Amino acid sequence: MNLFQRNVFLHQRKALGFIYNIGIDIAHFGLKCASLFNEKIKKGVVGRQNTFKTLESHLKPNDKTLWFHCASLGEYEQGLPVFKELRKLYKHHKIVLSFFSPSGYEIRKNSPIADVVIYLPLDSKKQAKRFVNLVNPELSIFVKYDIWPNLLNELKRKKFRAILISAAFRKNQTYFKFYGAELRRALFTFEHIFTQNDTSKALLESINYNKVTVSGDTRFDRVSSQLELNNNLPFLETFKDNKLCIVAGSTWPDDENVLINYINSCKHKNVKFIIAPHNIKASQINNIQEKLNTKSVLHSKKNDKQLINAQVFIIDTIGILTKVYSYANIAYVGGAMGHTGLHNTLEPAVFGVPIIIGPNHEKFPEAKAMITINGMFSISNQQEFNSVLDELILNKVKRLSCGKNNSDYIQKNKGAVIQIIDYLRI
Incomplete structure (x- = not known):
């Protein structure tokens, strides 16, 4: 780089730095207004x-x-x-x-x-x-x-x-x-x-x-460590009652519409559903309950009688979803039916269950990988959702096989933490 080129480069860098700092000031003002x-x-x-x-x-x-x-x-x-x-x-x-x-x-x-x-x-x-x-x-x-x-x-x-x-x-x-x-x-x-x-x-x-x-990705190490913890939630033991259980985690309204339509027309006996909405505001929770045509119970208002009789359990609290996934036989992970962004699919995968997601998962390589190994299924509409979920409920061999594909995928991709810590020890 000659002297002229270097001077041009320095002037460009200063200009871009100035623009960046002005942008920070504007963002500060904008956030205060918002x-x-x-x-x-x-x-x-x-x-x-x-x-x-x-x-x-x-x-x-x-x-x-x-x-x-x-x-x-x-x-x-x-x-x-x-x-x-x-x-x-x-x-x-x-x-x-x-x-x-x-x-x-x-x-x-x-x-x-x-x-x-x-x-x-x-x-x-x-x-x-x-x-x-x-x-x-x-x-x-x-x-x-x-x-x-x-x-x-x-x-x-x-x-x-x-x-x-x-x-x-x-x-x-x-x-x-x-x-x-x-x-x-x-x-x-x-x-x-x-x-x-x-x-x-x-x-x-x-x-x-x-x-x-x-x-x-260190997330593989993170979710793997969940298996070493106590994931027991006695109230879910009571609710599940040894029945097949579908857990829908981090759902948004687009996800919930598909789920609720399925639940309301579900012909399978002895199947229970757990829904953990991303938004736990009272208005959103009430909206879910009002649309359901079957008995439901909220985490915040649970008692043993309600748990046993309800078909749907709604998690209206935060901080327990990872443990909730341990009760799943099939998982649905929200965010990809709309454009809010797919939520963490590794959390249910570590428990060895098949996973269903929406179609908008392009920026999530782990989702693409699990779809490729036949552990995850991407659906675009109600008909596809019904078809995939029906098959996973009725076909136990496929359900277990797909789930194992996911748990094997997690185990094969552990090890990022060891490499990082070894470097920092040097």
């Missing part, structure tokens, strides 16, 4: 106002610290097996856990894995410097994405280590576009990136980032 009308956004705005006060009250200048960052709850669950191992390795360090989304913070604000749980401040230069000066993390772990240039550049400037784990990249992302210089530069602040697949590694190498290891 918080007046959206309760979830309001929680994030108010929570971020307390971030620095919380850090100042929990951290001392001489504390040794680690920083774990997750965009939301899914990334937290993905990173948890790595966090647990690091907690063992760094017993005398304080751990700061940050979330960007209220859906992560509100559910895991009391996580035992961390000493301090906070909302991540917006990525302005001023706040990035203040945050890093307060936390002083010897090691920072980012999970999958949510890459913030100013924070990462400040870590790099102060010579703190930063690792990205379970990263998954796609060709159409900003990092690989001509206008993505600022985000692309942020990737180079990571000491090492552990990717989920070879495609992600190849994309990184295409921009000359070469400190990459294909370790796989």
Whole structure:
């Protein structure tokens, strides 16, 4: 690169950096305005106002610290097996856990894995410097994405280590576009990136980032560890009553319409259904119950008599879905009938059950893999749903075989955590 080209490059980088920082200021203003009308956004705005006060009250200048960052709850669950191992390795360090989304913070604000749980401040230069000066993390772990240039550049400037784990990249992302210089530069602040697949590694190498290891997805380790826990829920033992049970997890209205139509016309005796809606607002729960033509019971209002007599159990609480899947003979995972995004299909797969999903799963490689091995079935309409579910209910041999395909898939893809921890021990 000659002097002229270098000057052009530097001017372009400054311009893109300026645009990025202006964008952060606009986002800050936009979130404040939106918080007046959206309760979830309001929680994030108010929570971020307390971030620095919380850090100042929990951290001392001489504390040794680690920083774990997750965009939301899914990334937290993905990173948890790595966090647990690091907690063992760094017993005398304080751990700061940050979330960007209220859906992560509100559910895991009391996580035992961390000493301090906070909302991540917006990525302005001023706040990035203040945050890093307060936390002083010897090691920072980012999970999958949510890459913030100013924070990462400040870590790099102060010579703190930063690792990205379970990263998954796609060709159409900003990092690989001509206008993505600022985000692309942020990737180079990571000491090492552990990717989920070879495609992600190849994309990184295409921009000359070469400190990459294909370790796989830490979610496989996370869901596998669920088998070592006590998954018993006595009230579900009573409800299931040794009958065949279909568990529908993280459902949205598009999913629930298909499920309710099936339940209302179900001709199979001794089949029970558990529905765990993504939205547990009273109005949504009431809407489900009103549409059902059969007896249903809510988790919040359960008693033994209702449990035994009901055909449908509705989970109107959070935090137990993973255990609920252990009672499934067949699982349906929501999000892909509409465009909200397919929810975690690995959680039921680890229990060795066949899984049904909607058609919109293009961005979920684990779904594609389980469809290929005949453990998962993608349906597009009511007729297809009825046909697939009827066959799985009536054909026990197929049901068990498909479920085993899924559990084998989970076991074959474990091991990402070992690779990451071995690297960090060096």
